[in-house]
Amino acid sequence: MDHVFACCVLPAVFAILLLLRLLPLKLAKSGGGGDGLRLPPGPWRLPVVGSLHHMMGKRLAHRAMADLARRLDAPLMYLKLGEVPVVVASSPAAAREIMRTHDLAFAGRSLSPTARRMRPGGDGLVFSPYGPLWRQLRKIVVVELLSARRVRSFHGVREEEVGRLVHALAASSSSPHGETVNISERITELVSDSSVRAMIGDRFDRRDEFLEEEAKQSNLLSVFSLDNLFPSSRLASAIGGTVRRAEANRRKLYELMDCAIRQHEERRAATVDGAGGGMEDEKGQDILDELLTIQKDGGLESPITLEQIRAIMLDLFTAGTETSANTLQWAMSELVKNPRVMKKAQAELRDTLREKKPAVTEDDLCDLKYLKLVVMETLRLHPVAPLLLPRECLEPCKVMGYDIARGTTVLVNVWSINRDPRYWGDDAEEFVPERFESGAVNFKGMDFEFIPFGSGRRMCPGVAFAEASMELPLAALLYHFDWELPHGTTASELDMAEQMGLTSRRKNDLHLHPILRVNPTA
Incomplete structure (x- = not known):
């Protein structure tokens, strides 16, 4: 799904195609299966490689799949990626059938050999197979760890961290040389x-190491490698190497989680009655405290193991950082590219908060209507996970009249849906937050033309946490500063290239020059 595909997989695919030229070719039909199934339409396929040749030269899988679906006029499309059967939904109607009408049938999590190596046994919530343990873990996360009340309880932490960033940027903006800052790095x-x-x-303490390994994990899980495309082949596994790299990444990430847990325990031992300087909720508990309490209290149908706690924490570490940070970077990118929108958002902030200097608080956010529209429009054009996370069909069923076999990997191309002019108008590719002013559409999972966090049983459980992590930093950056591109760069020239992992991120960091307008020390 990124440059690794071009570097590692294409040579092997070309080698296979060269061998196939020596054999009598019989092209696979684009519809129907040999076992009598009525498959969704798809592009023509070759033996062995299936539909892979249609992905050649396309750096980003969600764009390649969107182009194919558009050319075929196929809201539900069938691909064979090596030996892996894949169905791609590219319309609200198709997404609704998968995530609502047949939600239970598609509640499985499709795991590549790489993903299985990273989470043996499917530990944690993200990679867990659907069943009683998954339902128990999801209830714990939704009700105990990431409830709206719990998210609100950490407002002091977010406000303190945002204040640190604002003061650092204010100091930078006073530079006589007009210093630019790496806003991508600062946001992350x-x-x-x-x-x-x-x-x-x-x-x-080891944040930078974690961010580095987190990026590796995201890339490894999104790579079209031979061992993932041909999971039954020992030769492909030997050549591919992705699974081996995944094992090393898993060991490192779990070591970092162990280190985080030890750091937590040492801090607890060094404080009295949890007096940790405002770092926890009103009960003096952070999220790890809550998990350990649940484990100690017992009473669960399936007791939580330390391995599961590590996996859950890793899920939360990853989801809590990468998704929100990427969205904020895209928001700032779109705002500097669209000065009209930035000025309108800044005017709302400065007019609303003129009596509340020198800082934005989370209590102020409820009055900032346009800021929320900016976040929504950012999520539309740059959804957190363009293909969501892959689901697996748990039982044979029909979607839009087509047969979906058990074990099929199912992707929902929200990137394609979010930019389709049939649902968003002729300006679908433009950044226009006003399109959400009516309030008719939101991202809570019921409006299938806009599902950046998914829908149904497998919907992201951390939407409230993500909102809080995005809105306050964006408000502070726009309230305190005006923003300019590096000298000599115009808005139309701003690099907006994507790099695909599990999430869509900027390929290159965003560098901007902050100009202080509201002093945080006033």
Whole structure:
């Protein structure tokens, strides 16, 4: 799904195609299966490689799949990626059938050999197979760990971390040389520190190592490697190497989780009655405290093991950092590219908060209507996970009249849906927050033309946490500063290239020059 596909897989695919030229070719039909199934339409396929040749030269899988679906006029499309059967939904109607009408049939999590190596046994919530344990873990996460009340309880942590960033940027903006800052790096550090403090009560001493391994994990899970495309082949596994790299990444990430837990325990031992300087909720508990309490109290149908706690924390660390940080970077990118929108958002902030200087608080956010529209429009054009996370069909069923076999991997191309002019108008590719002013559409999972967090049983359980992690930092950056591109760069020239992992991120960091307008020390 990224440059690794071009570097590692294409040579092997070309080698296979060269061998196939020596054999009598019989092209696979684009519809129907040999066992009498009525499959969704798809592009023509070759033996062995299936539909892979249609992905060649396309750096980003969601764009390649959107182009194919558009050319075929196929809201539900069938691909064979090596030996892996894949169905791609590219319309609200198709997404609704998968995530609502037949939600239970598609509640499974499709795991590549790489994903299985990263989470043996499907530990945690994200990779867990559907069943009683998954339902128990999801209830714990939704009700105990990431409830709206719990998310609100960490407002002091977020406000403190945002304040640190604003003061650092204010100092930078006073530079006589008009210094630019790497806003991508600053945002990632801010979101990481805010999220981790909510989870373990303190900043993580090995944050930079974690962010590096997190990026590796995202890339490994999204790679079209031979071992993932041909999971039954020992030769492909030997050549591919992705699974081996995944094992090393898993060991490192779990070591970091162990380190985070030890750091948490040491901090607890060094404080009296949980007096950790405002790092926990009103009960003096962070998220890890809550998990350990649940484990100790027992009473669960399936007792929680330390391995599961590590996996859940890793899920929360990753989801709490990467998704919100990427969205904020895209929001700032779109705002500097669209000065009209930025000025309108800044005017709302400065007019609303003129009596509340020198800082934005979370209590102010409820009055900032346009800021929320900016976040929604960012999620529309740059959804957190363009293909969501892959589901697996648990039982044979029909979607839009087509047969979906058990074991099929199912992807929902929200990137394609979010930019389809049939649902968003002729300006679907433009950044226009006003399109959400009516309030008719939101991202809570019921409006299938806009589902950046998914829908149904497998919907992201951390929507409230993500909202809080995005809105306050964006408000502060726009309230305190005007923003300019580096000297000599115009808005039309701004690099907006994507790099695909599990989430869509900027390929290159965003560098901007902050100009202080509201002094945080006033």
